[in-house]
Amino acid sequence: MKKIQLSLLPKLLSAIAAKKALYLPVDGKAGADYKRYEEGDTLSRACRTNRSAKDFFFPQVEDMAAFRVEGKKIEIIDTRKENEDFVIFGVRACDVRSFDILDRVFLADPVDTFYENRRQHATVVSLACDAPEETCFCRQFDILAEDPAGDVAAWIVGDEMYFKAKTEKGKKLLSSLDVLLADGDSAPVEKEKKHLEAIQHKLPISEFNKEHFKPEDLMEHFNDPAWAELSEACLGCGTCTFVCPTCQCFDIRDFKTNDGVLRYRCWDSCMYSDFTKMAAENPRHTQLERFRQRFMHKLVYYPANNDGIYGCVGCGRCLAKCPISMNIVKVVKKIGGKKA
Amino acid sequence: MQKMMQDRARELLSSGKVDRVLGWIEGDFVYDVTPHVFRENDIDQLIYHSFASQNLSKYLVGETKKDGVIAVFLRPCDSYSFVQLLKEHRFDREKVYAIAIPCLGKVDAEDLRAMGIRGITGVTDGKERIILHTLYGDVEKEKSEVIAERCRKCRGVHAPYFDERLGEELTKEPLTDRFEMVEKLEKMTAEERFAFWQDELSRCIRCNACRNVCPACTCEKCVFDNAASGIENKAPASSFEEQNFHIIRAFHVAGRCTDCGQCSRVCPQGIPLHLLNRKFIKDINSCYGEYRAGADLEEKAPLNRFDVDDCEPGDVVGKGE
Amino acid sequence: MKKEALIPEIAVITDIRIDTPDVRTFRVVTPDGKKPFEHIPGQCAMLSIPGVGEALFSITSSPTNTEYMEFSIKKCGCVTNFLHAVEPGQYVTVRGPYGNGFPVDTAFRNKDMLFIAGGIGLAPLRSVINYCRHHRKDYGKIDIVYGSRSMQDLVDYKEIIDEWCHEDGIHVHLTIDREQPEWKGHVGFVPNFVKELQFDTNKTAVLCGPPIMIKFTLAGLQELGFKKYQIYTTLEMKMKCGIGKCGRCNLGDKFICKDGPVFRFDQLEELPDEY
Numbered sequence: 022m023k024k025i026q027l028s029l030l031p032k033l034l035s036a037i038a039a040k041k042a043l044y045l046p047v048d049g050k051a052g053a054d055y056k057r058y059e060e061g062d063t064l065s066r067a068c069r070t071n072r073s074a075k076d077f078f079f080p081q082v083e084d085m086a087a088f089r090v091e092g093k094k095i096e097i098i099d100t101r102k103e104n105e106d107f108v109i110f111g112v113r114a115c116d117v118r119s120f121d122i123l124d125r126v127f128l129a130d131p132v133d134t135f136y137e138n139r140r141q142h143a144t145v146v147s148l149a150c151d152a153p154e155e156t157c158f159c160r161q162f163d164i165l166a167e168d169p170a171g172d173v174a175a176w177i178v179g180d181e182m183y184f185k186a187k188t189e190k191g192k193k194l195l196s197s198l199d200v201l202l203a204d205g206d207s208a209p210v211e212k213e214k215k216h217l218e219a220i221q222h223k224l225p226i227s228e229f230n231k232e233h234f235k236p237e238d239l240m241e242h243f244n245d246p247a248w249a250e251l252s253e254a255c256l257g258c259g260t261c262t263f264v265c266p267t268c269q270c271f272d273i274r275d276f277k278t279n280d281g282v283l284r285y286r287c288w289d290s291c292m293y294s295d296f297t298k299m300a301a302e303n304p305r306h307t308q309l310e311r312f313r314q315r316f317m318h319k320l321v322y323y324p325a326n327n328d329g330i331y332g333c334v335g336c337g338r339c340l341a342k343c344p345i346s347m348n349i350v351k352v353v354k355k356i357g358g359k360k361a
Numbered sequence: 362m363q364k365m366m367q368d369r370a371r372e373l374l375s376s377g378k379v380d381r382v383l384g385w386i387e388g389d390f391v392y393d394v395t396p397h398v399f400r401e402n403d404i405d406q407l408i409y410h411s412f413a414s415q416n417l418s419k420y421l422v423g424e425t426k427k428d429g430v431i432a433v434f435l436r437p438c439d440s441y442s443f444v445q446l447l448k449e450h451r452f453d454r455e456k457v458y459a460i461a462i463p464c465l466g467k468v469d470a471e472d473l474r475a476m477g478i479r480g481i482t483g484v485t486d487g488k489e490r491i492i493l494h495t496l497y498g499d500v501e502k503e504k505s506e507v508i509a510e511r512c513r514k515c516r517g518v519h520a521p522y523f524d525e526r527l528g529e530e531l532t533k534e535p536l537t538d539r540f541e542m543v544e545k546l547e548k549m550t551a552e553e554r555f556a557f558w559q560d561e562l563s564r565c566i567r568c569n570a571c572r573n574v575c576p577a578c579t580c581e582k583c584v585f586d587n588a589a590s591g592i593e594n595k596a597p598a599s600s601f602e603e604q605n606f607h608i609i610r611a612f613h614v615a616g617r618c619t620d621c622g623q624c625s626r627v628c629p630q631g632i633p634l635h636l637l638n639r640k641f642i643k644d645i646n647s648c649y650g651e652y653r654a655g656a657d658l659e660e661k662a663p664l665n666r667f668d669v670d671d672c673e674p675g676d677v678v679g680k681g682e
Numbered sequence: 683m684k685k686e687a688l689i690p691e692i693a694v695i696t697d698i699r700i701d702t703p704d705v706r707t708f709r710v711v712t713p714d715g716k717k718p719f720e721h722i723p724g725q726c727a728m729l730s731i732p733g734v735g736e737a738l739f740s741i742t743s744s745p746t747n748t749e750y751m752e753f754s755i756k757k758c759g760c761v762t763n764f765l766h767a768v769e770p771g772q773y774v775t776v777r778g779p780y781g782n783g784f785p786v787d788t789a790f791r792n793k794d795m796l797f798i799a800g801g802i803g804l805a806p807l808r809s810v811i812n813y814c815r816h817h818r819k820d821y822g823k824i825d826i827v828y829g830s831r832s833m834q835d836l837v838d839y840k841e842i843i844d845e846w847c848h849e850d851g852i853h854v855h856l857t858i859d860r861e862q863p864e865w866k867g868h869v870g871f872v873p874n875f876v877k878e879l880q881f882d883t884n885k886t887a888v889l890c891g892p893p894i895m896i897k898f899t900l901a902g903l904q905e906l907g908f909k910k911y912q913i914y915t916t917l918e919m920k921m922k923c924g925i926g927k928c929g930r931c932n933l934g935d936k937f938i939c940k941d942g943p944v945f946r947f948d949q950l951e952e953l954p955d956e957y
Contacts, residue, residue: 051564051631052475071630072566081566082596086689088732088775095692095732095773101683131687131925138683155390155480155496223496225482226389239934243954254396254420256573260629263568270929272595273688273922275733282732286688287596289928290568295586297930297956299920300759302893304956314956318932325935341471344570344627345415346393354389588760 023184023195024205030182033201034058034110040197041144042107044077046070055109064111068150068157069336073266074116075123077109078139081263081288085135085273088282098281101134104142108194111148114169115159115336119266120145121170122334125327126269144190147171149217156337158226158350164334167217178213185210226335226350230357236325243317247355252312254345259290261348262315264338270296291315316352362528363409366434366462369527373432374401379458380429383420385413391483392470396420398431409434411468411486414509416623418443419576425453433457434527436464438511440519441619441655442576447522448658449617451579459523463531466508466515469626473507488531505536511622511635514539520656539620543639562607564630567596571607571624571634577614577654584609611637616645616664619655648672687925690730690775693718696750697770701837702830705802706766707742707754710776718776721745722783723810724916724944728924729753730761730775731768737761738921738939741779742805744812751776754805754837780924781943784810784888784914793886794822798899800872800891801830804837806916806943807890815849822851825881829857829872829895833865855879873898876906883907889915900947910947917943917957933957 025033037043043058046065053067055074087098120140127136147169150157159166168174172191176183183205186192195202234242262268272289275282289296291314297305305311323332339348370382384407386397392412399407416439424431435443440461447454465488470481473493480496491507493500505513513536519526546554572578572585584590585606594606620642624634645652649663649671697709710729712718721727721741730736737759743752757766765774784790795814799807814821826846830836836856847854857868857875868875872895881887887903889896896915903913919931919938926940934953936942945953 052471054564085686090732093769093772095775097690097692097775099683099686099689101686101689103683126927129926132684133688133927134684134686135688154474155482225496236935240952240954243934253398254415256570258568258570258573258627260568260570260627263566264629269927271922272928273736274595275735277733284732284736285596288566289595289930291929291932293569293586293595295588297920299918300762304919310956314932317934317954318929322932322935340393342629344574344623346388346395348388351388351393351395 022205022207022210023198023202024181025184025202027177027180027182029201030064031061033198034062034064035060036198036201037108037110037194042105043110044107045110058110066152068113068153069338069341071264071338071342073119073264073336073338074109074112075119075266075269077107077143078120078136079123079127079269079271079288082285083135083287085284085286087278088284090281100283101138104138106142106144108144108146110146111175112145112169112171113148113150113336114164114166115157115334116266117145117147117170118159118162118164118334119336122267122323122327122330122332123269125330144173144194145171146173146175146184146191146194149174149176149214151177151217151220153220153224154337154341155225156340157224157335158229158337159335160221160224161226161229161231162331162333162335165218166221167214176210176213178209181205181209183210229350229353231320231331231353233357234320234324234331234353236321236329239317239321239325242321242356243313245356248309248313251347251352251355252309255292255308255312255347256344257292257294257308257311258344259288259292260342260344261339262290262292263288264342266334266336266338267319267332268315291318316349319349320353320357362462363407365527366409366460367404367407369460370399370404370407370432371401373458374399374404378430379432381424381431382407383417383424383431383433385409385415390470390481392468392481398424409462410484411465411491411508412470412484414467414469414626416442416574416576416621418446419574419579421446421452421457422579425456430456430458432460434460434462435519435523436462437515437517437519438464438619438621440523441653442621443655444520444522444658445617445619445655446576446579448655449579459525461519461523461526461530463517463528464512464515465531466504466512468507469509471631472509476507508536509622509626510537510633511620511626513537514620522658539639540643542633542636543643546636546640561632564632565607566630567594567606568629570627570629572610574623574627575610575614576619576621576623577617578610607634607637611641614638615641616652616662617654618642619653687777688923690728690736690777691718693774693776695768695770695772695774698768701754701839702835704757704766705754705835705837706757707752707838708765710751710753710774711749713773717748717750719779721751721779723786723813724783724806725779725781726924726939726943727751727753727776727778727780728921729765731764732775734764735761736775736922738780738924740806740809740916740943742808744809744816746813746816754802754808756802778924780921780939782941784916784944786810786813790814790886791820792822794824794882794884796825796827796881796885796887798827798872798876798887798889798891799829800895801835802837803889803891803895804828805890807888808838808841810888811846815846815852818849818851823885824852825855825879825885826852827855827857827872827876827879829859829870829875831859833858833862871895871898873902877902881906883909883912885912887913889913910951913947914944915947915950917945919943919957 046053048065053065053070089096127133150166172188319332373379382399483494485492517531618638699707742754921931921939922928926937931938
């Protein structure tokens with residue numbers, strides 16, 4: 022365990038930034054968001070950023086390849102480059118878990134090299150939650166907000182910040198900062214964890230019957246009549262999917278540039294009407310089917326393919342951001358609650 | 362008010378005058394409100410308070426395609442969207458029973474969070490004051506301190522095309538001049554203004570919430586979703602493209618935007634999108650005389666008619682300054 | 683950097699056969715004249731024209747063809763419209779193979795096969811039919827029911843008439859939707875024709891065609907006594923990545939591009955009806 026006085030945190034951040042690209046959540050005009058560290062930036066204490074941390078590995082838009090087209094001839098240009106090493110500082114437990122969920126998609130064979138490259142170059146410094154929002158429910162997915170995963174876990178206790186390396190990458194980062202860090206006793210952190218856990222137990226979203234979503238009940242949940250009511254006010258926008266740390270659907274598109282074609286991928290949303298639209302048909306005709314797809318994927322389809330792990334981390338962003346306040350908690354309560 | 366609305370809705374449903382009622386339902390939290398179509402069995406769950414923020418009129422486009430008559434509760438701002446949609450023949454008036462309800466201004470949970478008011482569990486609304494019950498105790502505030510930007514400019518007057526009024530009309534003086542920020546932007550140099558919008562719009566994630574909530578955006582196929590349009594896109598290929606989406610949208614709703622403010626309310630990135638629309642409203646007012654979209658069913662919109670003495674916009678606002 | 687599955691390879695169209703007014707068959711090789719990659723019958727590949735788009739097509743040629751790959755493509759969208767306008771020598775990009783393919787070396791082995799196709803639905807079946815013809819001794823009797831709107835809309839008509847119809851143990855049953863003066867064969871829709879033909883229920887059936895044909899043919903086969911586990915089909919859904927990541931072709935806990943496109947009807951019964 023290592024520690025540093027909070028007043029020295031700016032020094033620590035500059036020391037990291039001197040060696041690697043450093044990203045951290047910073048309070049902005051409309052809430053906290055991750056940004057590349059510049060001298061003077063201070064770590065936001067907000068428990069949740071507007072955009073999730075998935076952007077670091079699965080950005081909204083990224084180039085995949087370029088093509089030079091000349092008459093009938095085509096030439097492919099591999100535009101990939103080796104990513105720089107970077108550190109994400111202050112990632113909350115829910116977002117750290119989302120990386121595991123994305124890994125199971127992008128690192129499954131055949132590996133997505135764009136994602137893999139970023140993942141390999143990243144060091145994640147997580148931060149325990151001391152002030153969760155009432156819309157937080159990560160504990161419902163067995164995520165311990167007081168003891169986050171990551172390469173290095175961090176805790177703020179009083180006017181000190183404690184660090185514990187959890188991986189080789191994490192050890193390397195901490196040892197590179199050795200001059201600034203003092204040895205810390207684990208007792209204050211253990212005490213703080215107990216305190217933070219107690220806060221977690223007070224959060225209002227508790228009766229959450231996610232266990233009722235079992236892969237073997239796939240068709241029963243799919244055919245539940247409650248989807249009609251749950252989806253009736255859905256606007257069909259993509260807010261929930263874009264702020265969600267685990268939504269990873271994408272589109273691949275071409276963009277004509279002056280001297281050729283750029284193929285890029287961008288986030289896409291199963292909530293959009295053209296997501297499954299083919300030249301002649303669309304198997305999901307109405308918003309009910311699109312809405313159902315999103316939640317069935319998180320609660321039934323994803324666990325069925327991934328050892329029962331749910332595709333939600335309880336970060337609460339969809340609760341805070343949906344224009345009509347429809348979200349996974351309401352879905353779980355309505356549909357999962359029936360068999361209680 | 363909530364009780365009055367429930368009672369009236371129940372009456373309308375049981376008398377057979379309407380088949381469904383469009384209103385708001387609460388979720389886990391008092392601010393977790395969703396538009397909902399009620400029937401007799403769940404009408405006692407209809408709520409109305411400071412967090413019933415969503416406008417309902419756009420839902421009529423889909424709801425009137427179904428059989429039966431639907432009652433809808435219209436707050437003042439929503440009543441203008443209602444008329445504008447009607448004017449554009451977007452829904453079947455015969456299938457709607459419109460009830461005007463007063464509004465004391467809405468409060469957004471995200472704004473409160475930014476003020477440090479968290480863990481909200483309940484609300485007691487007053488005319489001047491609001492009490493927010495939270496996990497950490499009650500917080501009492503002047504309404505004028507906490508109501509949403511879109512509500513600060515409201516006069517509380519309905520567009521007069523509803524079937525009945527429930528409660529009294531609560532006219533009030535606006536708390537702010539709605540063109541104040543637009544004027545500030547106009548006074549900026551082109552570079553400053555560009556920097557302002559660059560900063561705001563660069564946060565856009567193209568989730569389409571602003572478009573999908575907008576009562577003026579009712580195209581069956583939006584040009585940005587239409588592969589055949591040639592400009593279809595889901596994500597910006599450049600920062601210019603991002604502005605493109607918002608600028609085209611603002612142009613498309615110009616003269617039809619009722620300034621309901623829902624676009625800014627729903628933006629997950631907190632972009633003040635209403636400022637684009639207000640700039641158009643301000644320019645239309647100064648070029649063609651005061652006009653309010655949705656105020657009158659018959660009147661032709663200034664951008665839809667031509668008079669020989671119409672000004673050339675370039676003469677009024679200057680060219681490319 | 684290691685090979686990225688989403689970055690395609692270059693290929694050249696060397697020959698274009700006009701099959702019907704809206705179907706053309708494209709022969710594709712690498713720029714040095716080789717077959718782009720090996721595949722199993724029923725698998726698909728992503729073809730693209732940069733700037734126009736990328737789309738998934740079933741590989742029409744049989745894996746036993748060592749020289750080239752063929753794709754029979756119906757004109758119906760952005761990419762296909764473009765392809766229908768190109769000439770031989772046109773470069774395209776290709777990546778694949780994607781999907782599970784037909785169980786030609788397991789479940790189909792030594793079985794009497796019944797292939798039923800409608801319109802462009804012959805495209806994925808042609809691969810498996812020609813594979814079975816090539817390894818003739820590994821399969822029992824082969825019946826092929828193929829129907830289209832008109833005589834002119836029968837894909838691969840020449841190969842069917844010149845080759846398939848003359849081979850021992852292969853019975854081809856053609857039908858068209860409406861009478862035509864020069865047509866001497868059967869007239870009527872595929873589902874009814876299948877019922878009329880009264881096939882033995884010990885066959886393994888493979889269906890491919892428009893959804894409405896699939897629906898009624900499936901019902902017809904069940905009426906004849908076929909069980910759902912004896913009947914296979916291949917699904918079409920919008921796909922972008924081809925490797926089970928982009929989420930588009932997700933159907934229940936399956937991804938059509940990875941776990942499909944070939945399914946048995948008893949498997950489909952366990953999945954949502956969203957295809």
